[in-house]
Amino acid sequence: MSADGYRVRGRDGEWEIAVGLEVHAQVISEAKLFSSAPTAFGAEPNTQVSLVDAAMPGMLPVINRHCVTQAVRTGLALEAEINLTSVFDRKNYFYPDLPPGYQISQYSRPIVGEGRVVLDLEDGSQRTIGITRLHLEMDAGKSIHDRRADATCVDLNRAGVALMEIVSEPDIRSPEEAGIYLRKLRSILRYIGTCDGNMEQGSLRADVNVSVRRPGDELGTRCEVKNLNSVRFVMRAIEVEAERQVAVREDGGEIELETRLFDAERGETRSMRSKEEAHDYRYFPDPDLLPLTLDPAWVEAERARLPELPDARKARFMADYGLSAYDAGVLVAEREIAEYFEAVTAGRDGKQAANWVTGTLFGALNRAGIGIEQSPVSAAALGALIDRVADGTVSNRAAKDVFEAMVSTGKDADAIIEEQALRQVSDEGAIEALVNQVIADNPDKVADFRGGKTKLMGWFVGQVMKASGGKANPKAVNQALRAKLDG
């Protein structure tokens, strides 16, 4: 089923879903959005806190230029409008891990306006998801409730860290699309180095807005499911929330605008606060910060500095290397993979290189549970192995064994080929001797072949290969057999 045709099957028929995502992406930056405190993950609690982050009396925020650059780069990568004037607002609410009693965010005038992300769906079709806006805001700290029985502890290391909130239009039509969208967004952010996309460490978190409707109807009332920290949870939360809404509607109920939490263990969403309980954040422009103005020439310079993005690279891989859309899509999803592939394929056949990377290499990485940046076989080493196949030194079959040995020993292809005597036998005399032996041992099969059962050729090749210990060059074996049997 294509993603576009996703339907929730209710008691009384089918429902469509409409989903929008609000993604919070932590900006890659040494310092926080409004202070010079460092941002490294995993530091001891409260060791990365400036006077500003702790909201000491009289302290003032100063915008971190680098974070602004990162937001603009992201906006450009999302093909979005860059707002040359944007405003920081205060979002007021009390929480112990929010030291100033307000979050500095951008409310009515965000730094980035409308943009888009193109999704490649599994059936090969594409869908464009609209980006509503991207704004900069500071993160809050962390309340730790289980450290002490008698108190809640607060860690302010995250307080003030720069986040980009990337809001999509409600264009997503299935949980799968949401997953593809999130992965694509993550890929783009990682390509341009504005967010590491690490969902386990909380560098990327998503809130999903879900509504259901009868096909063709107007959008229904949405519910927001907050703080999902994996692609799997995003997809699952959409699924169960849509099912919940369908059940409510089919029972004659109304969906109320509310914020909900996803319980992964029980596979359900639960109400967090209703519209009536919603905070009044009393947004107003932060008087400590002037409106942020950008020089259009600077924006254009940043645009020119952007690296090749996944979509462009995919098109190039298809055109230059003759790859399928699927293979190209797989290879460009991660910048590191794409770069690895390009190093492997340099001066070699693109399809061969793609098969090695997406098949053999990925298989090895998956088994080891590691990423390409930790690959035990470097791109250069894999390229050298492919060369040995191309020049006939080893058979394709034997090359797989060579690769496994490279993974386990870290040695290069030539060393392993020598050590394990995997060099392919192409010597005509040696192969002829093997062929003669097989023919001599199997007179009945020879008679059958000559009597018209030409399909036995494969059987003969297999026997010769077996006799050679897999080292004979299959092409040479074939030729020699044909000469003998046909002759």
Add this chain to the structure above:
Amino acid sequence: MSDLTALTIADARAGLAAREFSARELTDAHIAAVECARDLNAFVAETFDAARAAADDADARLAAGEGRLLEGIPLAVKDLFCTRGVRSQACSNILDGFAPPYESTVTANLWAVGALMLGKTNMDEFAMGSANVTSADGPVINPWRRRGEDKPLVPGGSSGGSAAAVAAGLCLGATGTDTGGSIRQPGAFCGIVGMKPTYGRCSRWGMIAFASSLDQAGPLTRTVEDAALMLQAMAGHDSKDSTSIDRPVPDYAASLTGDVRDLTIGVPAEYRMEGMPAEIEALWAEGVRWFRDAGATVVDISLPLTKYALPTYYIVAPAEASSNLARYDGVRYGLRVEGNDPTEMYARTRAAGFGREVRRRILIGTYVLSAGYYDAYYLKAQKVRTLIARDFESAFETVDAVLTPTAPFAAFAIGEKMDDPIAMYLNDVFTVPASLAGLPAISVPAGLTGDGLPLGLHLIARPFDEPTLFRAAGLLESAAGFSHRPDQSGAGRAV
């Protein structure tokens, strides 16, 4: 007041440079004066040991001929400024025990040119007040008395402790902060000079925030020249304050030429307030005459939106304050009153920590920013604020400075005007418009009421035109010849 405590900063600089007296002697004289005047409640912290040590350092520098702009000058600092290791509580219980590990930019600038701190001065809690009666440290007593009366009067506010200390000769000058008149009005009530520079001229870093878009530091001194000297040291760009302006600080004292013949002074009709005492009207008219006599051109002008300034201010300032004061939650510093959960802890802490006026303004501010009221109040107020600034802009197309009274009345008794917050807010009716427009303004003592209390005249100038402001103020000062000093034993008297 001993001889040394009667000096101006300019005189003290000359005396120190000539080694007529030492910085240590100057400082000790002021310490003695502070000790004798504790009943004024002007100081909430005394830092005498540090002051004496700083005076000794200053003497060493002076002896080496390396005296800086304010070398050895003893000053007082409003409790709103964060001073390293010294209580900085904005005279609020919520900051109980707070002594920051950092120094505000403005005070650091003063110490960097040799000035020294005698202590921290009393103020209205979080600078919210015009009589210094909202302080958690108790009211300040104005060193002035009505002639023949012994009733203690307010010094004005919110920089009431600073104004009283300067007027009583407890320091040579003091820092204040002005959000809607908090330097100028107490300056007028205490018979001294109070100056608020252009918004962005002094860094707000390390100044406990009341209303960020309005707060400005400024000097309280006994002469215009002293104000120019102090501002010289206080002003300057600070990369830690995004609203501070990066432009050079001119030599302010050099602008005091006494020559105002090229100036045009505007007199706004809208400042003629109903029910204003005739003696204030008369003093204002006298100010006009002084400028005319000195060769300046005086013209009537109109600032039509003046009457909207006070209501606008009482929306904008509380709105910002309601958010600025949210950080005082009992979690990290200052007062905490425990509760069963965070919400209860907040409620108890803030109820115990904030006084009535502060609570009132937090409530007003929260209200005007609330969903459904934001457009009607806050947004409308911002628009009016822009129009008020435009009023001034057009006035400054023809005039160089605007002359008004500083306040619609003289100092009143502690306890008066306390029941009605609106009556109290009227204190700032003439000072608030310049605050909303971010303009530099100054109050100069210019005369006495019939019962012997000081009155101030108020000048407003173009943004960053402090030189013209000081020059015009210098003319008022010399023409008025105000040499009255408070006599703490009774009524104001001429010396």
